[in-house]
Amino acid sequence: MERQEARLAWLLVLPALTIIVVIALFPLLWALWESFHVHDLRMPWRGQPWIGLANYVEALTEARFWEAAGHTVLFTVASVTLELTLGLALALVLHRSYRGRGVVRAAALVPWAMPTVVAALVWRFLFESPLGVVNALATELGLMEQPFVWFIHATAAWVPLVLADVWKTTPFVALLLLAGLQNIDTTLYEAARIDGASPWRQFLHVTLPLLRPALLVALIFRTLDAVRVFDLVYVLTGGGPGTATEPLALYTFHVLFQRLRFGYGAALSVMIFLLTFAFALVYIRVLGKDLVRTSA
Amino acid sequence: MNAQRRYGLLAAVGVFLVVTLFPVYWAIVASFTPETRLFAAPSLLPTEIVRDHYYALFAERDFWTPIRNSLVVAGTTTLFCVTVGALCAYALARLRFRWKVPILGLILAVTMFPQISLVPPLYLLLRAFHLINTYPGLIFPYVTFAMPLTVWLLVGFFRQLPHELEEAAMVDGAGRLRMLWEIILPLAMPGVATTAILTFVYCWNEFLFAFTFTLGPERYTAPVAIALFRGQYQVSWGQVLAAAVIATAPVTLLILLFQQRIVQGLTAGAVKG
Amino acid sequence: MRTAILYTLAATALTIAACSGQAPHGVIISFPASAVGAEADVLQRQLSRFMQNHPDIQVVQRKTPDAADQRRQLYVQWLNAGASDPDILQLDVIWTPEFAAAGWILSLDPFAPKVEDFFPATVAANRWQGKLYALPWFVDVGMLYWRTDVLDHPPDSFADLSRQTAEVRNRDGLSFGFVWQGARYEGLVTVFLEHLGGFGGRILDEAGHVVVDSSPAISALTYMRDSIYRDEVVPASVLTWQEEQTRFAFQNGQAALMRNWPYAATLLQNHNESRVAGKFAVASMPATPAGSPTAALGGSQLAINANSDHPQAAYAVIAYLTQPEQMLERARLVGQYPSRPALYASEALANALAVSPVQVRRIIEHAVPRPVTPVYAELSEILQIHLHRALTRQQEPAEALADAARAMRKLLTNVDLTQEKEQGRSQEE
Numbered sequence: 002m003e004r005q006e007a008r009l010a011w012l013l014v015l016p017a018l019t020i021i022v023v024i025a026l027f028p029l030l031w032a033l034w035e036s037f038h039v040h041d042l043r044m045p046w047r048g049q050p051w052i053g054l055a056n057y058v059e060a061l062t063e064a065r066f067w068e069a070a071g072h073t074v075l076f077t078v079a080s081v082t083l084e085l086t087l088g089l090a091l092a093l094v095l096h097r098s099y100r101g102r103g104v105v106r107a108a109a110l111v112p113w114a115m116p117t118v119v120a121a122l123v124w125r126f127l128f129e130s131p132l133g134v135v136n137a138l139a140t141e142l143g144l145m146e147q148p149f150v151w152f153i154h155a156t157a158a159w160v161p162l163v164l165a166d167v168w169k170t171t172p173f174v175a176l177l178l179l180a181g182l183q184n185i186d187t188t189l190y191e192a193a194r195i196d197g198a199s200p201w202r203q204f205l206h207v208t209l210p211l212l213r214p215a216l217l218v219a220l221i222f223r224t225l226d227a228v229r230v231f232d233l234v235y236v237l238t239g240g241g242p243g244t245a246t247e248p249l250a251l252y253t254f255h256v257l258f259q260r261l262r263f264g265y266g267a268a269l270s271v272m273i274f275l276l277t278f279a280f281a282l283v284y285i286r287v288l289g290k291d292l293v294r295t296s297a
Numbered sequence: 298m299n300a301q302r303r304y305g306l307l308a309a310v311g312v313f314l315v316v317t318l319f320p321v322y323w324a325i326v327a328s329f330t331p332e333t334r335l336f337a338a339p340s341l342l343p344t345e346i347v348r349d350h351y352y353a354l355f356a357e358r359d360f361w362t363p364i365r366n367s368l369v370v371a372g373t374t375t376l377f378c379v380t381v382g383a384l385c386a387y388a389l390a391r392l393r394f395r396w397k398v399p400i401l402g403l404i405l406a407v408t409m410f411p412q413i414s415l416v417p418p419l420y421l422l423l424r425a426f427h428l429i430n431t432y433p434g435l436i437f438p439y440v441t442f443a444m445p446l447t448v449w450l451l452v453g454f455f456r457q458l459p460h461e462l463e464e465a466a467m468v469d470g471a472g473r474l475r476m477l478w479e480i481i482l483p484l485a486m487p488g489v490a491t492t493a494i495l496t497f498v499y500c501w502n503e504f505l506f507a508f509t510f511t512l513g514p515e516r517y518t519a520p521v522a523i524a525l526f527r528g529q530y531q532v533s534w535g536q537v538l539a540a541a542v543i544a545t546a547p548v549t550l551l552i553l554l555f556q557q558r559i560v561q562g563l564t565a566g567a568v569k570g
Numbered sequence: 571m572r573t574a575i576l577y578t579l580a581a582t583a584l585t586i587a588a589c590s591g592q593a594p595h596g597v598i599i600s601f602p603a604s605a606v607g608a609e610a611d612v613l614q615r616q617l618s619r620f621m622q623n624h625p626d627i628q629v630v631q632r633k634t635p636d637a638a639d640q641r642r643q644l645y646v647q648w649l650n651a652g653a654s655d656p657d658i659l660q661l662d663v664i665w666t667p668e669f670a671a672a673g674w675i676l677s678l679d680p681f682a683p684k685v686e687d688f689f690p691a692t693v694a695a696n697r698w699q700g701k702l703y704a705l706p707w708f709v710d711v712g713m714l715y716w717r718t719d720v721l722d723h724p725p726d727s728f729a730d731l732s733r734q735t736a737e738v739r740n741r742d743g744l745s746f747g748f749v750w751q752g753a754r755y756e757g758l759v760t761v762f763l764e765h766l767g768g769f770g771g772r773i774l775d776e777a778g779h780v781v782v783d784s785s786p787a788i789s790a791l792t793y794m795r796d797s798i799y800r801d802e803v804v805p806a807s808v809l810t811w812q813e814e815q816t817r818f819a820f821q822n823g824q825a826a827l828m829r830n831w832p833y834a835a836t837l838l839q840n841h842n843e844s845r846v847a848g849k850f851a852v853a854s855m856p857a858t859p860a861g862s863p864t865a866a867l868g869g870s871q872l873a874i875n876a877n878s879d880h881p882q883a884a885y886a887v888i889a890y891l892t893q894p895e896q897m898l899e900r901a902r903l904v905g906q907y908p909s910r911p912a913l914y915a916s917e918a919l920a921n922a923l924a925v926s927p928v929q930v931r932r933i934i935e936h937a938v939p940r941p942v943t944p945v946y947a948e949l950s951e952i953l954q955i956h957l958h959r960a961l962t963r964q965q966e967p968a969e970a971l972a973d974a975a976r977a978m979r980k981l982l983t984n985v986d987l988t989q990e991k992e993q994g995r996s997q998e999e
Contacts, residue, residue, distance in 0.1 A: 007394035009473055014400060017385035017444055024441040025407040028418035032410065042650060042672050043944045044985065094310060107553040108314055110494075111321055114548035116502040116520045119541035122534075123320045126327070130807045131745075134323060152810045153962045168320065173495065177450070180491040184457045214453045221405070222446060229411045232504060241754040242809065243959035250411040258643050260948045261672070263417060270414030277409040332843070420647050508640075509647055513633055527637040528607055530813035530833055 029274075035267035042261035049264070056268035065244060066269070069252040073276070076159075076248060077227040080166045084223055085216070087167065088174025095175065096182045113172040121236035124165040128152070155245035158238050162246060166233055170226070174219045181215030182208070217288045221281055228277045249273050321545075328538035350535035351543075360540060362514060363522035368547065369432055370507075370518060371500035374439040378447040378496050379489065381440075386451030387477050391463065401452070408445045416509050423510055430512040438506050443496045450495070454488025455481060490555050501548055519544040597880040599887055600655040602641070603631035612903045620890045627883045638662045638756075649674040649875070657878040658887060661704055661871045663695050663939070664756075664946050670698035671944035675873040677701040681885045688909050691867055695939045703873055705892050706909035708900060710868030711930075711937045712764050714853045715820060715828040715838070717846060720744070724827075724853035728768065728793060731827065731856050735803045738826045745805070746825040748797070749816045752808040754958040759940065759950050760866035761829060762957055765790040767864025767938055768857035773953070774941050780982065782953065783968075783975035786860060791960055791967035798961065809961055821846060829855065831868065835924040836905035852925045854933055867937035869909065898922060907934065945985050952977045 036056055038049045060066045095106050112120065127134045131148035139145045151157050185208065193203045209216075231250040234240060240247035240255075250273065257266035329346045354360045389397050419438055420429075428434035462480055482489065507518040517525070523540045526533045601617065604610040617629045632655070635641045645659060649672070661669060669675045679701050685693045692706035716724040720738050725731035735747030751757035766772065771786030781787070797803040808816065813830060820828040821838055823845040828834070841847045854863035872888045874881050890896065897908035902922035907930060913919050914931040923930065941949060956974035959965045965973075 006392050006473075010388040010392040010394040013384040013388035013392075016381045017404070017448060018400065020381070020437070021404060021407055021441050021444060024419075024422070024437050025415075027422050028415045029407070029410060031418035031421075032414055042646070043668055044671065045673050091313065094306065094313070097306065103553070105310060105314065107549060108318055110552045111545065111549055112317055114498055114501075114552065115321070115324075115545050116504065116523065116541060118504060118520060118524060119324070119537070119544070120320070122537065123324045123541075127320060127323065129810070131805075150806045150810065153806060155962070155964060168317070172317075176491055176495065180454065180487050181457075183487050184454070214456065218449050218453050222449070225408055229409075231411065231413055239754055241958060242962035243754065243955050243964050245964070250413055253411055254413045255951060257413065257417070258646060259951055260945075261646065261668075266414065270411055273411050273414075274406075274409045278406065281405065281409070417647065417650065421651055424651050424653075509644070524640070525633075525635050527635065527640070528604075528609070530817075530831065531607075532814060 032267040032270050035264050036271050038264050040262070040264035040267075042263060052264075056265045057272070059265060060268055060272060065247075065252060066249075068244060069247050069249045070276070072246060073228055073230075073248040073250075073273075076163065076166075076230060077224055077280075079159075079163050080170075080227050081220065081223050083163070083167045084171050084174050085220065087171045088219065089178055089212075089216075091171060091175035092178035092182055095179050109175060110172045112169050113176075115169070117169065117232045118236050120169050121165060121233050124161050124168070125237055128161040152238055153242045155242060158242060158246050162234060162237055165237060166227070166230070169233075170223065174223060177219045178212060178215050181212050185211045213288060217284060220284055220288070224280050224284070225277055228280065229273065249276070324538050325542055328535060328542050330535065332533070332535045350533075350539035353533075353536055354539055354543065358522075358526075358536075359514065360519075360522065360543065363517045363519045364544070364547070366432075366516055367501055367518040367520075367544070370435045370439065371497050373432070373436050374443055374500045375493055375497040377436070377440050378443050379451075379493050382444055382447035382492070383451055383477075383482065383489065385444075386448050386455055387481065389448070390452045390455035391481075392473075401449070404445045404448055408442060412442075412505050416505060419506070420509055429510055430516050432516070434510050435507060435516075435518070438510070439500050439503065443499055446499065447492050447496055450492045451485070451488060454485045454492070457488075458484055494552060494555050497551065498548055501544075597626070597883040598628045598630055599657045599878075599880055599883050600630045600632050601658050601887065602634035602656045602660055604633075604636055608904045609636070612900055616891060616896050616899065617887075620887060623890075624886060627886060629887060632656050634660075645669075645674075649877075652877055654875065654877040654879055657875050657880060657884040659873045659875055660707070661873050663692070663706075663867060663869050663871060664950070666696045666704045666871055666873065667698045667942050668944040668946060669873065670701075670703040674876050675703050676876050676878070676881055677703055678705065678874070678885070681889075683889065687912065689911055689934055691934075691937055691939055692869065692871075692909050695867065695942055696871055697942070698944075704871035705873075705888055707870045707872050707892060708897070708906040709909045709934055709937075710831045710833075710870075710907070711865040711933050712760055712829055712831065712855065712868075713865060713925075713933060714855050715830060715834065715850055716853060717826050717849060718851050719849040720826055724851070725856045727856050727858055728765075729858075732797065732801050732803050735826055736801075742826075744824060744826050746819055747803040748827040748829070749804065749808055749811070749819050749825045750829040751812050751816055752804075752958075752961060753810050753812050754954050755812065756950055756954070757812055758957055759953050760868065762791070762794070762953070763866045763938060763940065764829065764855045764864045765794055766861075768855060768861040769793070770858070770861035773949075778982075780975050780978045782978065783971040787971055788968050791957065791971060795961050795963070795967060799963070809958070820850075832905060832907055832925075832930075839924050852929065854936070863933075863936060865933045865937040867934075867939045869907075911935075943982075945981060948981055949978055952981070 037051060037053060039047055039052055040049045041047060091109060095102065095109060115123075128136070128151045130136050130150040130152075133148075135151075136145070136148035140148060149157070151161055189207050189211075190203055193207050198206065229250050230248050231254060234246060234248055234251050235254070238246045240251045244252075249269065253266055253269040253273065256262050256269060328350055329348070331345055331347050331349065334345060388394075389401060423429050423434050423438075428437070458481060462484070463476060502520060503518075504520040504524065507521045508524065511517050511521065514522070519540070523537055523544065526537050526540065601613075603613050614631070617631065621627065621629055634644060634656075641660070642662070642665065648656075649669070659669070659675065661675075666675070670677075683702070683705060685702060688706050689709065692709060693702065696702055696704040696706065714724055720742050721734055725734050731748060738744055739747055750761045752761065763773070766782075766787055769786040769790040771781070771784055771790055773780070773782045775781045794804075798806050798808070811819075813834070816825075816828050816830055817834045817837065819825045820830075820834075821844045835852065838844045838850055839847050855865060857863045872891060874884045874888070878884050892909070894908070894910060894913055897910060897913060898916070898918050900906050901908055901919055905924065907923075908914075908919070911931060914927040916927075919927045940946060943949070952974050956965070956970040960967045960970035
């Protein structure tokens with residue numbers, strides 16, 4: 002019986018696995034291979050000699066790499082924290098019954114439905130100086146005397162960046178958590194209420210634990226995306242001022258397509274992969290041990 | 298719910314709606330504003346409304362084709378991902394076999410590379426198979442990178458369903474696959490609908506692959522067409538925003554249609570009984 | 571019987587018609603065409619004429635992005651994969667040495683084009699290792715646009731510029747004095763180049779050594795920074811602006827002076843949309859006594875894909891598009907400047923351009939090219955980052971330029987271009 006089950010399982014898994022392996026594995030292995038070689042398109046006469054870990058050493062000794070890594074971690078932590086918190090709040094609100102909630106739900110998802118480059122453009126306009134809406138409003142309300150040029154200050158430039166990302170992807174998290182909320186058996190809440198638990202305690206002891214699988218998935222995928230963020234930054238700040246908002250993926254883009262250094266760029270990609278992998282490992286260790294264990 | 302809580306909730310919803318929709322509102326207003334006014338003084342309420350940008354989109358530039366292409370690619374990818382992904386997820390969630398963890402890990406690992414790094418090798422691969430500027434040339438990469446999300450989401454949703462379901466059905470003598478089709482899927486419909494929407498939107502808005510793996514307007518998707526409204530120096534901002542409004546519309550409609558499904562809870566009686 | 575004859579005749583006629591309706595024999599050249607606007611129209615027109623003159627060559631337009639960075643990204647993908655189309659490539663002036671070194675474009679020397687008919691600087695920018703790799707299609711130069719209704723004459727020196735803009739802003743209430751492109755991109759390097767030349771500095775000296783940390787360069791960058799924060803001649807927003815934002819600022823009447831490329835002139839003359847139509851003129855950028863008025867040299871070049879199956883036909887297209895009549899048509903319809911000096915004496919050009927050809931020619935002849943090297947993109951990136959840091963006050967100009975120079979020198983030493991010279995020599999043997 003178990004052998005049969007295992008065979009059926011393989012049959013079901015194989016289509017998905019095959020496609021992924023055929024299409025995704027090639028680029029990954031290619032990148033790994035390239036990362037151990039010199040491959041500078043500008044100088045084909047150098048060939049593509051093996052240089053072992055030299056590309057990785059170059060990255061690790063390059064100040065700009067560490068700055069970019071720092072920016073990436075900062076961005077990831079800030080946006081994922083905000084998105085998870087706000088997403089959960091939003092899911093709870095959407096979960097309730099009230100009139101017109103269908104429309105509210107659809108409206109809530111519109112930011113997610115907008116193409117990233119367009120969302121980035123819109124947020125750029127909003128924070129433009131001197132005539133962007135944010136500046137106009139702030140000066141109108143007396144919060145500032147003069148329009149503030151957001152994008153030329155190393156710290157201030159992060160504000161529109163994080164806000165745009167949170168605005169855009171909180172609906173994704175909310176939707177995920179909402180589906181998770183739907184699956185929680187309402188009788189559990191009744192039981193808790195009968196036991197005298199306040200709404201907050203119900204939330205802590207009924208909702209959160211049962212939401213853990215959904216939270217884990219949301220956390221993993223949002224982190225994956227945040228660590229690899231590219232489009233948003235490219236359009237919104239271009240990595241500027243200077244390189245103050247440049248994340249790793251944008252640095253990699255410059256290396257690949259400006260400097261045409263495919264070998265070094267591949268090494269950077271592998272390092273981004275390792276960073277993401279580290280994050281995922283931590284999450285699974287802390288949050289999701291039982292999620293991936295074989296079911297009883 | 299008492300009155301105070303109700304008002305609190307409505308206020309929260311109100312604030313949320315304003316914050317969420319303001320940028321969208323602004324984009325819509327801007328898409329009806331003449332080009333030069335866009336960079337002059339902005340105003341919250343439109344002072345001048347023109348339909349030039351929308352007209353230009355369809356009369357001067359054929360915007361129907363990119364929309365069609367986006368629909369085909371995103372639709373096919375979603376259907377494929379949800380179908381194949383559901384099979385895979387069911388096995389990973391409910392069947393017993395040894396390689397679950399490595400497989401889940403592998404599926405996830407595939408999405409850990411930055412997209413930009415995948416472009417050069419994927420281009421070479423697709424070119425070798427003559428898939429550049431074709432629908433499959435986009436669908437295959439999209440499936441590969443959307444599938445992890447699909448599988449992981451569905452695994453989560455399938456796991457949440459009670460085990461008694463399957464035991465009951467097995468006692469009745471139903472085969473595994475029939476069980477999947479007739480019992481599991483309908484009950485997991487909220488999860489499946491959610492997964493479908495998220496996958497569809499992901500594909501609809503994808504830019505980098507679509508930009509690199511297509512060669513001309515006949516296969517450009519909507520985001521690529523929008524990005525190409527740029528001249529050497531000039532950007533037709535009005536048209537870009539109009540196109541964005543139009544590009545966001547089908548997805549919004551889809552969401553409106555699907556959101557009913559998403560929030561169907563477990564109907565009473567199917568399980569507890 | 572008659573039916574049979576008629577039938578046969580009809581069939582024969584149809585067959586002949588079908589045969590002549592087949593794809594024309596001869597070569598098919600694909601050309602990366604403008605996707606947008608007047609440029610697309612002009613190109614379409616000129617290519618149709620070419621095909622009428624050359625019935626054995628069919629030119630297929632492949633719409634490519636006009637935006638330089640997007641186009642470059644696609645070119646890199648295609649050429650790296652060894653694609654044989656598009657047969658012709660439209661290159662930004664700074665890409666030629668890079669594409670030539672990478673082996674992606676063909677040397678045009680075998681076709682013996684008459685290079686003396688083009689501006690020398692544009693030809694020099696298209697040479698790598700002594701060989702010509704592209705023909706200049708049209709020329710772009712950085713120019714100073716000034717408001718004739720608020721200023722008597724354009725400023726000759728930077729000191730003049732500061733003084734005049736201060737007066738004008740007090741008197742006429744303009745929001746901005748002088749606007750230029752200061753976002754962190756290639757445009758910033760061209761703007762810096764123009765200020766640099768005005769102070770007497772250079773990026774590389776004649777021997778190819780990096781001198782961007784010299785004292786004229788520091789003065790130029792310091793001037794640029796002070797003009798924003800201390801003198802408030804230039805608004806801080808320019809540090810996020812590219813060409814279009816500066817054009818709109820000038821076009822809406824908010825600025826007295828603008829530095830921009832020629833394309834803006836045509837748009838500024840549009841009476842329906844521009845508030846400064848008929849109220850502006852063009853001049854060279856200002857300078858100090860230590861330097862001279864400098865314009866950054868830009869423009870587009872046409873090259874042949876090294877993997878093209880039909881280089882001869884491709885060259886025929888390129889040669890046609892760079893002929894005087896085609897250049898004049900472009901000038902008339904799109905406002906782009908021809909790359910042939912002889913045309914600047916013609917009346918046709920005077921009628922076509924919104925600006926005096928004599929003046930434009932003078933500006934072009936004093937235009938300064940950016941360093942001609944395959945690693946220019948990386949040099950530029952280093953410079954952009956450090957310039958932007960200095961201008962956003964993250965670093966002092968002297969420090970920023972010192973860092974930039976150091977990185978640039980390190981790059982030029984690490985980049986082993988000597989082997990290319992060996993290879994180039996052996997190819998000539």
